[in-house]
Amino acid sequence: MTLTMTREAATKGGGSPRSHRPLITKRNIPYLLILPALLGFVAFKAYPILAALYISLTTGAGAARTFVGLDNYVRLVNDPLFWTALWNTALILVVQVPIMLLLALVLALGLNSPLLRLRGLWRLGVFMPSLTGLVAYGVMFSVILSKDSGLLNWVLGIFGVDAIDWLGSPFWARIAIVIALTWHYTGYNAVIYLAGLQSIPKELYEAAMVDGAGAVRRFWSITVPQLRPILLLTVVLSTIGTLQLFDEPFVITGGGPDNSTLTISLYLYENGFRYFDFGYAAAIAYALTLIVAGFGLLQLKLTGGKK
Amino acid sequence: MINRRGVLALTLAGTLTLAACGGGGEKAESGGPVKITVWSWKPASDGLAAVAKDFERANPNIKVDVQVIGNPAIWEKITVGMAAGGKGLGDILHIGIDYLPSYVDKFPGGLADLNKLGAGKYKDAFAKGLWPTVTGKDGGVYAMPWEVNPIGFFYRSDLFEKAGIDAAAIRTWDDAIEAGKKLKEKTGASLIGLNKPAAGSMDMDFYQSLLQQQGAFYFNQQGDVTLSSAPAVQAMTLIKKMNDAGIVADTSGEGTAKKLISSGKLAVLPWAAWAASYIPEMRPEQKGLWRVMQPPAVTPGGKRTAIVNSTHLAISGTSKHQAEAFKFIEYALTKPEVINKVFKEGGVFPALTAAYSDPVFSAPTEYFGGQPALKTFVDSLTEGADATFYSSDYARALKIASDAQTQVLTKGADPAATLATAAQQLAQQTGRKLAG
Numbered sequence: 001m002t003l004t005m006t007r008e009a010a011t012k013g014g015g016s017p018r019s020h021r022p023l024i025t026k027r028n029i030p031y032l033l034i035l036p037a038l039l040g041f042v043a044f045k046a047y048p049i050l051a052a053l054y055i056s057l058t059t060g061a062g063a064a065r066t067f068v069g070l071d072n073y074v075r076l077v078n079d080p081l082f083w084t085a086l087w088n089t090a091l092i093l094v095v096q097v098p099i100m101l102l103l104a105l106v107l108a109l110g111l112n113s114p115l116l117r118l119r120g121l122w123r124l125g126v127f128m129p130s131l132t133g134l135v136a137y138g139v140m141f142s143v144i145l146s147k148d149s150g151l152l153n154w155v156l157g158i159f160g161v162d163a164i165d166w167l168g169s170p171f172w173a174r175i176a177i178v179i180a181l182t183w184h185y186t187g188y189n190a191v192i193y194l195a196g197l198q199s200i201p202k203e204l205y206e207a208a209m210v211d212g213a214g215a216v217r218r219f220w221s222i223t224v225p226q227l228r229p230i231l232l233l234t235v236v237l238s239t240i241g242t243l244q245l246f247d248e249p250f251v252i253t254g255g256g257p258d259n260s261t262l263t264i265s266l267y268l269y270e271n272g273f274r275y276f277d278f279g280y281a282a283a284i285a286y287a288l289t290l291i292v293a294g295f296g297l298l299q300l301k302l303t304g305g306k307k
Numbered sequence: 308m309i310n311r312r313g314v315l316a317l318t319l320a321g322t323l324t325l326a327a328c329g330g331g332g333e334k335a336e337s338g339g340p341v342k343i344t345v346w347s348w349k350p351a352s353d354g355l356a357a358v359a360k361d362f363e364r365a366n367p368n369i370k371v372d373v374q375v376i377g378n379p380a381i382w383e384k385i386t387v388g389m390a391a392g393g394k395g396l397g398d399i400l401h402i403g404i405d406y407l408p409s410y411v412d413k414f415p416g417g418l419a420d421l422n423k424l425g426a427g428k429y430k431d432a433f434a435k436g437l438w439p440t441v442t443g444k445d446g447g448v449y450a451m452p453w454e455v456n457p458i459g460f461f462y463r464s465d466l467f468e469k470a471g472i473d474a475a476a477i478r479t480w481d482d483a484i485e486a487g488k489k490l491k492e493k494t495g496a497s498l499i500g501l502n503k504p505a506a507g508s509m510d511m512d513f514y515q516s517l518l519q520q521q522g523a524f525y526f527n528q529q530g531d532v533t534l535s536s537a538p539a540v541q542a543m544t545l546i547k548k549m550n551d552a553g554i555v556a557d558t559s560g561e562g563t564a565k566k567l568i569s570s571g572k573l574a575v576l577p578w579a580a581w582a583a584s585y586i587p588e589m590r591p592e593q594k595g596l597w598r599v600m601q602p603p604a605v606t607p608g609g610k611r612t613a614i615v616n617s618t619h620l621a622i623s624g625t626s627k628h629q630a631e632a633f634k635f636i637e638y639a640l641t642k643p644e645v646i647n648k649v650f651k652e653g654g655v656f657p658a659l660t661a662a663y664s665d666p667v668f669s670a671p672t673e674y675f676g677g678q679p680a681l682k683t684f685v686d687s688l689t690e691g692a693d694a695t696f697y698s699s700d701y702a703r704a705l706k707i708a709s710d711a712q713t714q715v716l717t718k719g720a721d722p723a724a725t726l727a728t729a730a731q732q733l734a735q736q737t738g739r740k741l742a743g
Contacts, residue, residue: 060413080732142507147560168504168559168717257504258713275703276386276413 056282065279072283082284084259085267086291088174092263093242096178101234104186108193109223123191130188138251141180142167145252170260173253177261180248185241189234196230197223236299243292264288342370343632346385346397348378351454351618354653358645362638369631382406389414393625398632404440404617405697405705407450411443412699419622420447424633429641433658435691436614439528450619451640452658453649456579457687458516458613460602461586463593464676466494466574479603480517480545487554487574496574497556498549500567503716506559509709512615513577515695517542519613520605522693525704525733530696531742534708535723535730541605543722547715555716565589577602579615580656580684587674595676599683612687614695617658656684663688700737707733 024032059068076082110116111123132140144151145166153163166176204222213221224231246265249255255262255270264284272281347355352375359371374397376384381401388396389410400418402410410417426448430438433452441450467474470493472486487498502510518524523538533539549555556573558564567573568590576582586597601611620640622632639645646657647665662668663685672680698704711729714720734741 075735078735081736142561148563148566149561165504167506168557173506254505254507256506256713257717258710270706273383274706275700276409 052282052285055278056286057279059277059279068279072280073287075280076283076287081259081262081267082264082287085262085264088259088261089243089245089263092174092177092181092245093239096181097235097238097242099178100182100186101189101231101238103182104189104234105193107186107190108197111190111194112197123194126187126190128187129184132184134247134251137180137184137247141176141252145176167253168257170257173257173261176252177245177248180252181242181245184248185238189238192230192234193227196227200226232299236296239295239299240292243295244288264291340368340370341628341631342372343399343626343628343635344397345371345373345399345401345620345635346376346381347373347401348381349375351401351649351653351655354649354651354655355639357652358639358648359635361645361648362635365638366634369635371635378403385410388623389417393417393623396623396625398623398626398628399636400621400623401453402450402619402621404619404695405701407441407619407621408443408697409699409701410621411447411449416624418449419624419626419629420449421451421622421633421636422446422448424622424629425637426451426633432641432660434614434660434688436694437617437658439694440617440696441619450621451636452617453620453640453646454618454655455658455688456581456615456617456656457684457692458519458577458579458602458615459582459599459683459687461576461578461582461597461599463496463571463574463596464598465596466490466496466571469494474598474600477603479607479609480605483575483603484545484549484552484554487549488552490574491552491554494571494574496572497567498554499575499577500556500558500564500573501546501712501716502559502564503550503555503557503713504559505709505713507561509705510558511705511709511712512579514542514546514708514712516577516602516613516615517545517605519615519693519695520602520610522610524695524697525701525708526696526698526739527742528694528696529742530698531740532704532730532734532737533742534704534711534733535726536742538605539726539730540723543712543715543726545605546712547719547722550716551719568593580681581654583672583675583680583684584654594674597675598678599675599680601683601687610690610693612690612692614688614692618655660688700733700739703736704733707736 056072057067057069058065059071060066107126111119111126116122145153147153147163147165147168150166152166156164164172166172200223204226205218208218208222244265245263246269249261249263249266250269253261255266265288268281268284268288271277271284345352345355345359352373356373359373363369363371376397385396385400385402385406388394393416420443429451434455434457437452437455438448441448441452443449462474464474467486467490470486470490472489477483477486483498490496490498499513501513502508515524518538521538521541523533523536523542525532525534525539527533546555556567558567564573568576576586578585583599587594602613604611620636622629622636626632639649641659643659643662643665646659646662647667649655650657650662651667657663668681668685669679670681671677674680707729711720711725714725715722730741733739
C-alpha cells in the first residue's frame with residue numbers, strides 16, 4: 001500500500017495532471033472483485049464480532065444498557081454452571097470425536113472398496129444423516145430414545161436388556177447425545193476420508209504389493225500417512241464443532257437432566273434468549289471463542305508441526 | 308404436562324429475521340377510522356375477536372384487528388419489538404404474568420402506564436392478588452388482568468371410593484400423602500405425576516402452587532431471593548415425602564402423562580382452572596369419574612388457594628393510539644357480560660370478580676358428575692390468593708428451582724441443602740440479595 005501511494009504521488013509530482021482517470025483500473029480491480037465479499041464480511045461478521053465484544057462489557061438491554069467493565073467475565077469464572085457446561089462439553093468431546101472418526105474411517109474404507117456393489121446408494125445412505133433438518137432430527141430421536149415405547153429400548157429388550165431411561169438419567173442422557181452426534185456427523189467425515197482415499201495414487205499400493213506388503217501393512221504404511229493431513233483436518237473440525245455443540249442438546253435433552261448435557265453454546269443461548277441477559281451471553285461467546293482458538297492452535301502445533 | 312413456557316423454538320437467526328420484518332404496523336391516520344392491533348394467542352384470541360365485533364359496532368371510528376401470534380412465539384416477538392424501541396409492536400399485547408415484570412424492568416417505557424389512561428378505578432375490580440402483580444416498582448400499572456387460573460385438585464372419585472377415601476376429609480397435603488399410600492395399595496394408582504428429570508420441559512406448577520399457598524415464591528415483593536426460605540423448604544420436603552412414599556409417578560417422555568391418565572394410574576391432577584375444560588376434551592370417555600375440589604393446605608388451617616398463573620392485556624409504550632386501545636381493553640375486560648362472552652368463546656377464566664355472579668359459574672357440570680366444577684375456582688378466588696412476585700428474573704429462577712426439584716426427586720437430595728445452594732446460585736446469577 002505505502003509503495004503504491006508513494007509511486008502515485010511521484011507521478012503527480014511529475015506534473016502530468018490526468019483529467020479523467022478511468023473508474024476501473026488494473027490496480028484497483030482485485031479490490032473491486034473482493035469488495036462484495038468484504039462488505040458482507042464487515043456487515044455480518046466484523047460488526048457483530050465487535051458489537052458482541054462491547055455488549056460483553058455491558059449489562060441490561062435497550063435503553064437500560066450500562067457499561068460494567070469486566071464484571072461479566074468475573075461472574076463467568078465464578079459461575080458453577082459455566083464450569084458444568086465446560087466439563088460436559090469436554091466429556092462429550094473426549095468420548096465422541098475418536099469414536100466417530102474411527103467409524104468414519106472404517107466406513108470410508110468400505111465405501112472405497114472395489115468389491116462394493118451399488119456404491120452410489122451406500123454413499124448416499126452414509127451421507128444422508130448430515131442433511132437431516134434439526135427439527136426432524138429432534139423428533140426422530142425423541143421417538144427412538146423414549147423410555148417406554150422407544151425403538152432403541154425395544155431392540156435392546158430383544159437381547160434381554162432392561163429399559164434404559166435415556167433422557168431421564170444424567171449418564172445415559174450424555175450417551176444419547178454421543179449417539180445422536182455420531183449418527184449425524186459420521187457420514188460427513190466418511191465422505192471427506194473417501195475423497196482423501198481416492199486421491200492416494202494407486203501406484204503406491206501396486207509397488208507395495210510387488211514388494212510383498214500385506215493389507216494391514218499397506219494400511220499403516222501407505223493409507224494412514226497419506227491421509228494424515230485429512231485426518232488432522234477432521235480432528236480439528238470435529239473438535240471445534242463439538243466445542244460449539246448446540247443442536248443435539250437443544251432438541252433432544254434441553255440440557256437436562258439436572259444440567260448433565262448443558263453445553264457452552266446452549267448456556268449461551270439460554271442466557272441471551274431465555275433470560276435476556278445479553279451482556280453475559282456475549283461474555284460466554286467470547287470465552288468460547290478463546291477456548292476454540294486455543295484448542296485449534298494446540299492441535300495444529302501437536303499434529304501438524306512437521307509440515 | 309402442559310407447560311405454558313414451552314421451548315422457545317426460535318433461533319438467533321429467526322429472531323433477527325423477525326427484527327428485520329417488524330416495522331410498518333402503524334400508519335399515519337387521515338380522518339378515517341383508527342385501527343388498533345391486538346397480539347394474542349389461541350384460543351383466548353377467539354374470545355377477544357368475538358367481542359371486538361361488538362366494540363366496533365359501538366365505536367365506528369375504531370377498528371380492532373386481533374392477530375393470533377401464538378404462544379410461545381409471542382414472547383420472542385415482543386422482546387424483539389421492545390429491543391428495537393417499540394418498532395412493529397401491536398398496540399395491545401397479551402402478556403403472561405411470568406413475562407410481564409421482565410418487560411417492565413428490562414425495557415423502561417416499553418409498556419404504557421395505564422394509570423395515566425384511567426386504569427386506577429379498577430384497582431379492586433379483579434380477583435385478589437392480581438393488581439399488585441401488574442403494578443411496577445414505580446407505582447405504574449402496566450397491564451389489566453384478563454385471565455386468572457386458580458389451582459384445583461382434580462381427582463378420580465371412583466379410585467378414591469375403591470380405596471375407601473373420603474376426599475372431603477383431606478385437609479392438608481399430609482392427609483393427601485396418607486390417602487396416596489392407601490390409593491397405591493388398593494388401586495395401584497399414583498397420587499400425582501411429575502416430570503422428575505424435567506426431560507423435555509420443566510414441571511414446576513405443582514411446587515409453585517405449594518409455595519403460593521403459603522404466600523411465598525422464589526422472590527419477595529422487594530425482589531430478594533426467597534428460594535431457601537422456610538416455606539420453600541417446606542414445599543420441597545412435601546414433594547420429597549410423596550416421592551419417598553412411592554406415590555409420585557414419573558411423567559417424563561412423550562405422551563407418558565396421557566397414558567397414565569387413560570389407564571387410571573393417576574388419581575389426582577393438581578391442575579388449574581383451565582383443566583375444567585381440558586380434561587373433558589382430553590378424556591371424554593372418563594366422564595363422571597372426575598371431581599374437583601380445592602387442594603389441601605400445606606399447614607393445618609392454612610390457605611388452600613393459589614393463583615397458578617394469570618394473563619393480562621398491556622398497551623405498547625410507543626403505540627400512537629393508546630387512548631383508543633385502552634377504551635377497547637376497558638370494554639373487553641371490565642364489563643361482566645362482555646368478559647363472560649370472552650370466556651364462552653375463548654375458554655379464558657375471567658379475572659373480573661363481578662363476572663362470577665353469572666349462572667355459568669355455579670351450574671352443575673355433567674362431566675364432573677353434576678358437580679358445579681367452576682364454583683370450586685370461584686370459591687378459591689373469593690377466599691383470596693396472595694400476590695406472586697415473578698420479578699424480571701423468573702425464567703432463571705424457574706430453571707434453578709427445576710434443577711433443585713430434579714435433584715431431590717431423582718437423587719434423593721436433601722431439600723434444605725439443595726435449596727440453599729440453589730438460592731445462592733440464583734442470587735449470584737441475578738445480582739440479587741438473599742432475603743434474610
